[in-house]
Amino acid sequence: MFGEGLKLSEVDVKALLADNRVSWTEEKLRYSDLDMNGHVNNACFATFCESGRVTLIRKLFPMADREGFFTVIVRLEINFKAELFFPGTVRTATWFTRVGNSSFTMDQVLLRDDDVVAAVATGTCVACDFATRRPLPFTEEERALFLPYMRG
Numbered sequence: 001m002f003g004e005g006l007k008l009s010e011v012d013v014k015a016l017l018a019d020n021r022v023s024w025t026e027e028k029l030r031y032s033d034l035d036m037n038g039h040v041n042n043a044c045f046a047t048f049c050e051s052g053r054v055t056l057i058r059k060l061f062p063m064a065d066r067e068g069f070f071t072v073i074v075r076l077e078i079n080f081k082a083e084l085f086f087p088g089t090v091r092t093a094t095w096f097t098r099v100g101n102s103s104f105t106m107d108q109v110l111l112r113d114d115d116v117v118a119a120v121a122t123g124t125c126v127a128c129d130f131a132t133r134r135p136l137p138f139t140e141e142e143r144a145l146f147l148p149y150m151r152g
Contacts, residue, residue, distance in 0.1 A: 013115050021151045022093045023056040029088045040084035046076060049108050049121045052092035056106070057125070060145045068130040074103070075124040082118045089113055095151040099143055102127045102135035107152065 016022050027048055035041040050073075057071055084090055091111045098105040108121040129136040 011109055011117050011120060013109075013111065013117065016093045016109060019095075019151065021149050022095045023052065023059065023149065025052045025055045025092045025094070027051060027090050027092070029084060029086045029090060031086050033084075034086055038085070040086065040090075042078075042080060044084075045078050045080065045110060045119050045121075048090050048092050048110055049076065049078065049123060052094035052108055053106055053123060053125070056094045056096075056149060060149070061142070069127060069136060070130060071125045071127050073123055073125050076121065077123070078119050078121045080119050082112065082116050084110075084112060084118050090118060096146050096149045097122075097152040099138070099146045099150070102137045104146065 025048075029040055033040045033044045053073070061069065061071075093109045093111070094106055095108075096104055097107050103124055103126045105122065105124045108123070109117055110119040110121070112118050127136045127138060128134060
């Protein structure tokens with residue numbers, strides 16, 4: 001399981017590409033993403049993770065479904081494996097590994113154009129109530145929504 005810190009040896013790119021529990025996003029790398037070393041700056045990797053995370057969360061919980069509900073990331077660990085370069089794209093695979101009372105954990109793999117793993121990431125989010133700004137437990141119906149995207 002990747003939740004303890006995804007290891008490159010555990011990444012099977014072909015299996016990820018074939019697994020319908022994995023949500024994919026693709027981002028076009030921009031010239032402005034480059035740093036003084038000529039590769040995509042490491043801070044951009046967190047943005048690629050955010051895009052994958054938000055895309056999957058919105059699939060499960062469209063904004064109109066539960067009034068007063070939002071999620072916040074409380075932990076993000078990124079392990080960098082290979083450089084990204086402009087021009088190009090990065091694809092982010094995202095799936096759930098755990099769902100708790102009001103939190104969930106997601107693993108992610110960022111792939112270069114040539115399917116080389118650029119980074120692996122693990123993030124934990126908490127569902128919160130807009131009014132109280134406190135954790136908001138999932139209903140049983142909401143917990144069931146995670147199942148199609150659970151992996152690991």
